[in-house]
Amino acid sequence: MSFYLVQFLSGLATAATLFLVSSGLTIVFGVTRIVNFAHGSFYMLGAYLGWTLVERWGTTPLGFWGGVAAASLAVGLLGALMEVGLLRRLYRSPELFQLLATFGVVLVVQDAASWIWGAEDLLGRRAPGLKGSIDILDQPFPLYDLVLIGLGPLVLGLLWLLFNRTRWGTLVRAATQDRDMASALGVDPARLFTGVLFLGSALAGLGGALQVPREAVNLHMDMAIVVEAFVVVVVGGMGSLTGAFVASLLIGQLQAFGILVFPQITLVLVFLFMAVVLVIRPYGLLGRAEDAPPTAASPGPPLIPSIGPARWVPALLLALLAAVPLVAGDYALIVLTEVVILALLAASLHLLIGLGGLVSFGHAAYFGLGAYGAALLVKHLAAPMPLALAAAPLVAGLGALAAGWFCVRRSGLYFAMLTLAFAQIVWSVTFQWYGVTGGDNGVLGVWPPDWAAGKAAYYWLTLALAGGALLLLRRAAFAPFGYTLRAGRDSALRAESVGIDVRRHQWLSFALAGSAAGLAGGLYAFSKGSVFPTLMAVPVSVDALVMVLMGGIQTLSGPVVGAALFHLLETEAMSLTDWWRLVLGAVILVLVLAFPKGVAGFARDLWTRGRDT
């Protein structure tokens, strides 16, 4: 009995940290609608700053808690700085563009932290006066954890007071409910946003600084927490503080007791939980239906097919690319092969984001399913490459069909998180099903047969298949199917009233996008000779998203340009410097500020302007 009590308390301590971080995220999201990937980076910065200050002052309780508070405030200032210097310039861009900007910040912070604090894990001082443990029903329990347990409700109470008893809080709540109305009534949104970013980041920093006595501060903290914080926010209902609190409690307990019942599936328990919650409750536990769910695409100028000589540009480009092996060497061909494959991946994601208005955070799942589908056929059934390549889009398409059925019943960020949940489930099954997938040691020996083994031959094969798929995707965009999809994106209500089954079209587009990504995955598998679960992990999904956003979501060529740009940048920077994340992040930030509509969107604007005047 006492054991369960202590386990319950441990769960509460976990929940307290989760709540601090996710409350910041939910406040920021509620008001600004920014999907802030950098939130985890602020948490990590809070931990590092907390470590530095606690090492310096932490011998006395006053110094320790002062250090924690100072770290939290400093991180809050950084958050405000990010709003003023970066995000403020992007409010008129498509909503997701700010996500790209925060991703740039993540990369920069990773390298900056490594540069300032070094690579080694830093084990900080324990809180003075709270080093020991007390016995609770004969089970020792750390004192510090008890303090954390108390801190969670305390912060919730303070936030409640802030939001319900101060003028600023009232304004924030007003802006959360209706941003346009608040600003029409004379509330300066920019100042409000700066304040909100300060508060949200300070909470993340506080959560990080409080971890110093519990664990070694390290460079992987940012990614570890941010996904979990998003899960809490979505389970609780976006923008709802109480929801975040309840969700933190549930997830804390789930982790505490989950490891007793299912020690093997701790990896996926949280995501399974989120998927179940979202399937049952569309807006999380305490969220409310949104009047206008955030969509990916701002209603930019509609896409229309090219006419006249421009129609031949894709064919010309294909011919040009096909001629590259005449001049380029092996390595250049390999990188170009990757670019072509990634272009297909990005274009397939763009079908969802750009045309369907559906932002997927889990697109890597279908890339990976395609890769594994092909690789496993080769490994277990000794299938020839053409058969394996044909199976790749099929396997991924079926997976997308199954997951999509659930996902398209949700919209906005709930949709995005549900796709992430499915991707994580697929990933962890692949990661742990040793008998079939080889687990994290992957599947080796997936090489193309002799006729396609040459770099040029495989490049041509990739170009033909991926190019064909790209043309098909383009065809789909201008077919009635594509117009219907766009109608559903721009106004689901009107589309339905003219008799369009929006959900059904979104579902089909999900499957189509999944199978295109699957083909890309199959091609990727044979180009690398091996597949690993990393192919379907979160970073690949994020990369794909970044490619689409970098190119711009309002043009069909955007994702292709974005994929080429991102991949070439990454490979070049990686071979030149150990600080390639810093370089990549800085380039993304510059691009975001200089081309708020994406690179292809910018090029199109230039062209249009030239034509109109």
Add this chain to the structure above:
Amino acid sequence: MNRRHLLLAPGAAALAAALCFAAPNSAAQAQSAQVQSAQVQSIGQPIRVGEINSYTGLPAFTVPYRQGWQLAVEEVNAAGGLLGGRKLEVVSRDDAGKPDDAVRVAQELLSNEKVDLLAGTYFSHVGLAVADFAARNKVPFVAAEPLTDAITWTKGNRYTFRLRPSTYMQAAMLVEEAAKLPAKRWATVAPNYEYGQSAVQWFRQLLSEKRPDVEFVAEQWPAQGKLEAGPTVQALAAAKPDAIFNVTFGADLAKFVREGEGRGLFRNRTVVSLLTGEPEYLDPMKDEAPEGWIVTGYPQEQIDTPEHKAFRDAYVARFKETPRQGSVVGYATFKAIAAAVEKAGSTDPEKVVDALSGLALPSPFGPIAFRALDHQATMGAYVGKTTVKNGQGVMTGWRYADGADYLPSDEAVRKMRPE
């Protein structure tokens, strides 16, 4: 109506890409022409090794490793190089911790940099991907750090060699000590991926063979990097084991030790722990390093054999810090490559592979050899107990466990290898 032109953009990008690749590449072709003419002369042409590791992913481990191989390369070149005066040259690349990036980089090293051998890698899956690439392209690959048994056994190939003692070997070293303990009830905690799983599997199997009376009463499988320390510690304690086998490392280990101490998990219990004695893991824990754990590791300050002293002195003189486990691995890997090239008398890949099979050489840990049977080196590890001295975790009562003594029978190995 002007949207029709938007497809121009990718065209321009692709053109730019093609151009930017075409240019350095023609340079590379020119260079390779030079290489050919130089090979005719064959004097002064450096021997190039392509080195791949997770420098940005795990700098705490790979930076000491890099310094280790830098020292080895400098020593080789200062001694006059290889094959009658040819310098050893290393082209080093980051793999970002991703196997697909590693394969691309390997290809770049092979086709653009014209390297003669590949070396390096830290993560097991990255090592396996490069090993498969090496076999496909028939280029020798000396895997430095990956621990997975598969790289030399179930997925072994002719071109791949591995320096470090594998998961099996390290588990076997610890089983020898564990079997001497009176403990009968064991609990295990390991990260939930291949390394953790095979470590626990071998530990259970080998210990049960030596001690049929032991039972395993609890197991915890935290996700790597996401250990829920409190609940995990409590769950282990609830099973009331006599001893614990730990495979977690890095940030997870620090969390586990802190919570374990706070909640009295280690009171009156022996802990047997993989790799924890390595400075990479002991140092960050400072005075909170665990007391009395039986570990494998590297007591770098205490080993006073002449070969280790020479290595340590040279390393300290060069980098102004003490070597870590990774430094030894990097150093020995490149010494092995130099010895293999010298023995082969050429950089012909097949000859280098033949030279590496059965190659014996001195190392800071004493003589080692790459077994012809499975290409596993017999480098061992130090087995001892942890303690805290002067605010720093150190190993005490240690001995060197020669890797050659902790391998399964040749028959069993042959069964596992695909060849």
